[in-house]
Amino acid sequence: MSGTLNRREVLSGSVLGVAAAGLGGAALGAAGPDAVAATPAAAAQGSPARAEIVLRVNGRDRLLAIDPRTTLLDALREHMALTGSKKGCDHGQCGACTVHVDGRRVLSCLTLAVAVQGKAVTTIEGLSAGDRLHPMQQAFIAHDAFQCGYCTPGQIMSAVACVHEGHAGSPAEIREYMSGNLCRCAAYPNIVAAIEDARNQMERS
Amino acid sequence: MRPFTYERADGLAELARRALQTGQGQVDAEVQFLAGGTSLIDLMKLDVLRPRSLVDITPLAAEHGTVELRPDGLRIGALASMASVAVHPGVVEQYPAIAESLRLAASAQLRNMATIGGNLLQRTRCPYFRDPSWTACNKRLPGSGCAALDGINRNHAVLGVDTSCIAQYPGDLGVVLAALDAQVELAGPRGARRVPFSTLHRPPGGQPHVETTLLPGELITEVAVPAGAWTRRSLYLKIRDRASYEFAIASAAVALDLDGETVRSVRLGIGGMAYRPWRAAEAEAALTGKPLTEANAEAAAEIALRDAVTNGHNAYKPELGRRTLVRALLQARAM
Ligand SMILES: Cc1cc2nc3c(=O)[nH]c(=O)nc-3n(C[C@H](O)[C@H](O)[C@H](O)COP(=O)(O)OP(=O)(O)OC[C@H]3O[C@@H](n4cnc5c(N)ncnc54)[C@H](O)[C@@H]3O)c2cc1C
Ligand code: SF4
Ligand code: FES
Ligand code: FES
Numbered sequence: 001m002s003g004t005l006n007r008r009e010v011l012s013g014s015v016l017g018v019a020a021a022g023l024g025g026a027a028l029g030a031a032g033p034d035a036v037a038a039t040p041a042a043a044a045q046g047s048p049a050r051a052e053i054v055l056r057v058n059g060r061d062r063l064l065a066i067d068p069r070t071t072l073l074d075a076l077r078e079h080m081a082l083t084g085s086k087k088g089c090d091h092g093q094c095g096a097c098t099v100h101v102d103g104r105r106v107l108s109c110l111t112l113a114v115a116v117q118g119k120a121v122t123t124i125e126g127l128s129a130g131d132r133l134h135p136m137q138q139a140f141i142a143h144d145a146f147q148c149g150y151c152t153p154g155q156i157m158s159a160v161a162c163v164h165e166g167h168a169g170s171p172a173e174i175r176e177y178m179s180g181n182l183c184r185c186a187a188y189p190n191i192v193a194a195i196e197d198a199r200n201q202m203e204r205s
Numbered sequence: 206m207r208p209f210t211y212e213r214a215d216g217l218a219e220l221a222r223r224a225l226q227t228g229q230g231q232v233d234a235e236v237q238f239l240a241g242g243t244s245l246i247d248l249m250k251l252d253v254l255r256p257r258s259l260v261d262i263t264p265l266a267a268e269h270g271t272v273e274l275r276p277d278g279l280r281i282g283a284l285a286s287m288a289s290v291a292v293h294p295g296v297v298e299q300y301p302a303i304a305e306s307l308r309l310a311a312s313a314q315l316r317n318m319a320t321i322g323g324n325l326l327q328r329t330r331c332p333y334f335r336d337p338s339w340t341a342c343n344k345r346l347p348g349s350g351c352a353a354l355d356g357i358n359r360n361h362a363v364l365g366v367d368t369s370c371i372a373q374y375p376g377d378l379g380v381v382l383a384a385l386d387a388q389v390e391l392a393g394p395r396g397a398r399r400v401p402f403s404t405l406h407r408p409p410g411g412q413p414h415v416e417t418t419l420l421p422g423e424l425i426t427e428v429a430v431p432a433g434a435w436t437r438r439s440l441y442l443k444i445r446d447r448a449s450y451e452f453a454i455a456s457a458a459v460a461l462d463l464d465g466e467t468v469r470s471v472r473l474g475i476g477g478m479a480y481r482p483w484r485a486a487e488a489e490a491a492l493t494g495k496p497l498t499e500a501n502a503e504a505a506a507e508i509a510l511r512d513a514v515t516n517g518h519n520a521y522k523p524e525l526g527r528r529t530l531v532r533a534l535l536q537a538r539a540m
Contacts, residue, residue: 049208049210051211067208068208068209068210068211068259069206069208069209071246090250091247091250091251092243092247092315095312095314098314104288104317105313105314105317106314106317106318107243107314107315107318110241110242110243110246110247110315110318111242111246111318112211112239112242112246112259114211115211115239115242115261115263158313158314161313162313165313167313175448175449176449177313178313179312179313179448179449179450180311180312180313180314180315180450181312
C-alpha cells in the first residue's frame, strides 16, 4: 500500500496518472482555483497528499496529481518529461530553470506547481514553431553561445524575455539584465553577441 | 521539504478573521504566507522554515499590487512585484532611490516573482542560519548560541548587533524605506493599522528568533512613502563582491534637499552591514544646515559608523561603510 511506497515511486505513479488522463483525451477546461486544494488531513499526518491540478504548458492543458511540495521545475521534468528546463542549484541562484509564466521570466525551481494553475507556462520546448527554431535559438547556434549546454535553455528563455522587456539595448544592458543566468563554461561573450543578433531579428519581424 | 497544505487566500477580511499562526519570523511558525516564494521556498527546501500550511496571498495582488503616486506621497501595494515597481515611471522620476534599490537587487527572474512585502520580510543569508546542520544559531534554535561570532563572519553585520546575533539584513529596498520615513499598512485579526517601517524589524535583543513586530496572522498590505523635497534627489549606492546579482557588502541610501550648497534636509540609510534596515539619524543631524563638502560628509560618516562592532572577518566593514556613505552623499549632491 501507499505506506510502503517511497517518494520516487509515488512520483512515478503520478506520471502514469497523467499519461492515462492524456490518452483518455479528457477535455480539460480552465480549472477554477478551488479545484486545487490538497488534502489537509493527509498532509498534516506527513503522508504525501496529492493535489489535482491543471497546468497549461506550451499551450496544452495537462492534468497532474502531485504532492503540493512539487516545484514547477520538478513537475515539468519528472511528471511531464519536459527535461529541457535544467536544475542547476535548485535555490534561485543560477537561472538554469528559467521558464516563462504568463510571458514573464521566472525561476521554476522556486515556484510551486500548485501556484501556477490557470497561468500559461512556456518552456524551451515550446519556443520553436515546429521545426523552425526561434531566432534566439538560431542565434545561440550561430554564435556558438555555449559549451556544455547545461545553462543554455535557461539562458535562451531569459534572453527572449530580456529582449521583450526592452532590456537588450546594449552589451552592458544585456550583461546586467542577464546576470541571473550563470554559465559555468563562461560562454558569456558569445551569449551577449547572440542576444544582440537575435534582438535585431526579433525587432525586424 | 516537509509536507504542507496549500491554499489560496480568498480575501483580506477572511484571512484576518482566521488569525493564522504566522508567528513573528520564528522558523517554526505553523503557517506562512506565500508571496513570490523566493525566500520562503528556498528556506523550506533547506529545512529552515517548516510551515505545515501555506496560504498563497498572490490573489490579493489585484487589490494590493498597484503603485499610486499621490501629492502626499507614494503608495505601493505589498503584492506588487519588485520588477513592476522598479520600472514605474513615477517611482523612477520622483523616488529614484526606490527604483534603484529594486533594479540592483537579485535578478530579473527573481524580481518578476518577488513582491514588495516579501522583500521587506526576507530572511538573513547568514550561512549558519541557512544550514540546520549547525547547532548554534539563536535565530533558528533559541538559546543555542551564535556560530557566526567566531566563525566565518565576513558578511555579518556591524551595526545594531548584540552577542545573540550578528546576522545582516540582506534587503536593499528596506534601507531606502528606512531613510525615507516609510510607513507600512498592516491588516490582521485586530483590524488595520499603520506603523512606521522602522519599527517593523526588531533589534536582536537576545531574542533574534523573533524578527518582526507583526501580530500573528497580520499581513503587510501597503507601503506608504511620504512626499518631500528630498525624494527627487535620492539615490541608492550598492557595493558588492561582483558587479551584479549579488547582495550588498555595503550600501547607502541618500535623499537630499539642498539650499544652494547648504543641506536643508537629508535622510541617510545604511545597508549591507546592519542587523535591520538602518537609519543614520545622528549623521543626518550633523549635516543639516551645513554646506555639503567632502569634509562634512566624512564627519557625518564617522558619526554614522561610530558604534560599529566588528567580529574578525568583518573588520573591514566600518571603513567601507564610511566611504560608501561619503561617495553616495557626493553623488547625490551632483544629481
Ligand atoms: C539568488 C538570490 C539573490 C537575491 N539578491 C537580492 C538582492 O540583491 N537584494 C535584495 O533585496 N534581495 C535579494 N534577494 C531576495 C529576494 O529579493 C527576496 O527573496 C524576495 O524579495 C522575497 O519576496 P517574495 O515575494 O518572494 O517573498 P516570499 O518568499 O513569498 O516570502 C518571504 C517571507 O515574507 C512573508 N510575507 C510575504 N509577503 C508578506 C506580506 N504581504 N505580509 C506578511 N508577510 C509576508 C512570507 O510569509 C515569508 O515568511 C535574492 C534572492 C535570491 C534567491
Ligand atoms: S548571526 Fe544570527 S543567524 Fe547567524 S548564526 Fe548567529 S544567531 Fe544564527
Ligand atoms: S535551478 Fe533554479 S535558479 Fe538554479
Ligand atoms: S554552456 Fe556550460 S554552463 Fe553554460
